[in-house]
Amino acid sequence: MLQKNEKLTSPTIQKDIVNCFSKEVIKSICDEISKDVFAILVDESSDVPIKEQIVIVLRYVDRLEIVKERFIGVVHMLDTFSLALKAVIDTVFSSNNFSAHYIHCFAHQLQLVVVVVAKKHDDAAEFFEQVTLVVTVVCGSCKRKNMIREMQKERVAAEIGICETEPGRGLNQDISLVRAGDTR
Structure with missing residues (x-):
């Protein structure tokens, strides 16, 4: 039972709760993809204080043959050179137990x-x-x-x-x- 002063309104506690939900959602997406083929969409932009950031989205076809795009997260970057982008993608893949062959988009x-x-x-x-x-x-x-x-x-x-x-x-x-x- 929560005491009167335990209202879970602390920014630190709220951030922890959001991070837990995020991990569970990403885990369910990973489970849905399983060992199937998927694409990773990465795009960069700058936010209001002009910090570089990238958005990561996974695109895949589910068991009902419906194309799905699932937002994975936003990552702040110091630069958007290819090695930095690769490092972030590798980190996202390894932290979510993805194993994939990476083919860079030549149009990009x-x-x-x-x-x-x-x-x-x-x-x-x-x-x-x-x-x-x-x-x-x-x-x-x-x-x-x-x-x-x-x-x-x-x-x-x-x-x-x-x-x-x-x-x-x-x-x-x-x-x-x-x-x-x-x-x-």
Whole structure:
């Protein structure tokens, strides 16, 4: 029986409880995957205080042939070089008793090469800096967003009118600007 002062509201105790739940959920995911084939999805981003972090997700097909994606965790990183990423993946695998053959996604390798080349090329780097500034300015105001959206609607309507653009389901949808990043 809990005493009056034992309310389990201590941040340390709450963190321990969340960690226990997390381990149990990951264990059930591992049990469901068992020895089957799965893919690991790793993506990086920075959080609000601009700390590098990676998100780890497992993708697999269950016994009912349903594709599932399960979030495993967020890991703060000092850098996102390949050796650091490999070390984190190895740690996640070993702590969860995964055994896997690792095949790196060549499309992602190509994307990383393009990012590095774009950063090294002055004109490309300046272009992406300008795009980032435009997105920041436009997304900072609802009025500017609406103005851009209306201009886009008018442009698409005019192009459809002169048969320069085809109308159709899924075409010319309303989209929004997203802050630029290395993966966008």
